[in-house]
Amino acid sequence: MRTLLYLDDSKTSIHLVERFLEGLVKVIGVTTIPEAVKLAEAEDISIFLLDYQLGNRTSFEFADYIREKTQKYKNTPMVLVTAFRSDGIFYRGSKKGINEFIAKPLEKKSLRETIQLFLEKPDFRREITPKYLSAQCIAWRSGTNYHQYSPDIMQHLTGNSAEEVGKKMQEALGKKSTSIMAEVELVLHNVPYIP
Template identity: 25%
Template sequence: MYKVLVAEDSNVDAKYIESILKEGGYELFFAKDGEEAEELIKRENFDLVILDVVMPKKNGFQICREMKKNEKTKNIPVIIVTSKKEEADKYWGKMQGADEYITKPFEPIDLLVAVKKCLKK
């Protein structure tokens, strides 16, 4: 079973992601802000991390960048799921090391395809 961290400060969005992924049998962990996500990443061995960008304390871009610089976490795939839709945002997300970049609102299939792609690497 794959362990997936979802860092999302919106309860509605977190529940939406949970409803999409629970059918796939993923073991889901949730963080409500960037610092909580960081603590979980240090404690657990995740197969995938899904990050919102706009969160309290630390944003998803910062967490992604730190993960990709860290020897222990650099190979964990990261999917950024955000309302930041501009091409510059997408470019910045990829520059931080994100494997996939999905903009809200999104269809369940968009997330499922990105998750399967990331877990096959």
């Protein structure tokens, strides 16, 4: 039976994936990037399943390691699992060698179908070419400070007004978008502040 390495900082998610994929692949679950690196070096992995958000880091760091620092995993399929449905995340992931994307919450049938696809066709790759870089922002107010966080750029900004923080986020996203892809039209989804 082939082996899948699942990197997720949630042990509950790891147990769920183990149950969902029982009988299809052997699942090795790890919660940190250093653990994933260690196991990738020690084991023979057929597929990597990577949760995007890992605390204040992302699994893109691990994807970079796999594609740039290893020879044996240069073409091993990587599937990104994320609750953030963002063209920016998908696009950056595809540029880092991610083959496919699965949205959370995970569903057993679609997860099994995706993993089966990569067992049969390990070279399959979904190409992402968005016309727009859409960004998700989470906004909140704490006392007199206003906050916005964007998982697309892993940036948390604060200010004295919603307008100030909104402008800062637009600037940060604009700078990041030009570094991600040329001639992209930035679409910022404004999220109301939660009192």
